[in-house]
Amino acid sequence: MKKLLRNPVLFLVLIFSLTIFVTSCGTDGSQKKKEGDISKQAANNMNEKAMEEFNKSKLIFYSLPSPLETAMLIKRAGAVYDEDLLNPIDNINRYTTNLKMALNLGIYSADLSYTSLFDQTQSSVQYMSNAKKLADGLGILNAIDENTIKKLENNMNNRDMVLDIISETFMNSNAYLSEENRPVMAVSVLIGGWIEGLYIATKLTNGSLVNNKKLIERIVYQKLSLYTVMNLLDEYKGNKDADYLLGKMRELKVIFDQVKIRNTSKVEASTDEKNKVTTIKADSEVDISQEVFNKLLKKVDEIRTEFTS
């Protein structure tokens, strides 16, 4: 080893070789990937068509509505603003485990989105501040810094700017957790935001299936997002936090299974070439009884209470 250190050329060759070894799993925009020895051996035993399929790998991602999209869906369904529904700012002191911090980062992000869409400037700053504390607690570097909060304060009267800031901070957190190999935490943030959106929407109905049909529709179609949540969590079965969340989602699924959503016609698309917009249409039927709706309200309340306690 001492001889090596005295010989700079040899040392640099060693460093270079080690780096190639370390970085062989990753790729960048200009690196070329060669077929490995294992795939060459497999190729000898497969016919040409199978080899073509073998070489084409398919990655699958499941994407939940973000806290921002959830808040936008609620507002566009005619929801009103009710600050009493939101997770109190002071509750933040309760969250000391990574799971609780991640869930409530999602919850506070949803609350932040909701307050911003209703131009509640003071509350928005407080919720952003809470989101920052939780992001810091989770070690998410630079997701939300003091400049972000200042930027929010300085642009409070510009809703477009506020939404851009919120979406940027969410993307920063989401990307950081994913790329730091903490996918369960990333999923937990999304689930926290999703449950908060569902909670706010269900509470705003006051238990009635007739007062706001648009909002009811939004709630009912969350059944489709629930499948996404469960598929996301399924990938991390065996992880303690993922198993806990999967258990909670299964309790919700028992109720959503009693909600019927059915396309009654084929899904069709028509494209406006000039404006570059495609409209996707299908007739569908939705069926939910008052009894099932009551069960859903109760279960969402229960899960959200558990997450925020």
Next chain:
Amino acid sequence: MIFLFAVYVFVATQTDAQCFSYARAVCKTELGDFVHDGNYNATILSEGETAEIYKTFFTGQEYRIIVCKVDSLPQVDFQIIDEKEEILFDSKEHGGVNIWDFKLETTQQLIIRVEVSEKDKTSNEKVSGCVSILFGIKRE
């Protein structure tokens, strides 16, 4: 010497961080009147590889999909597919566009399939790079 080694390895392994930076700096600029939904969908793909995103799209919102790729990758195409695998939109039929808007009259779960084409199918050397898929929601 040890410091230089550490710096060199650090720089060489930051490919995922570059993907995020790329998505943020380049892809997001094409959102226009749409606000980014905040979700991060980016990954390293190689020629011939496919990625699929399963996502629920809601009625009453107009969406913009932007598919970006680094310059070194060949053409990347995308399709919007329903749960019965029917193709509702194919970018190949629209001049290989990377941005498209769509809206739904009924909420649906759809699949966005993204495929990296191959420059040379006979070659064993495959270029790989960052591909990012962003969704925007039209502002009110």
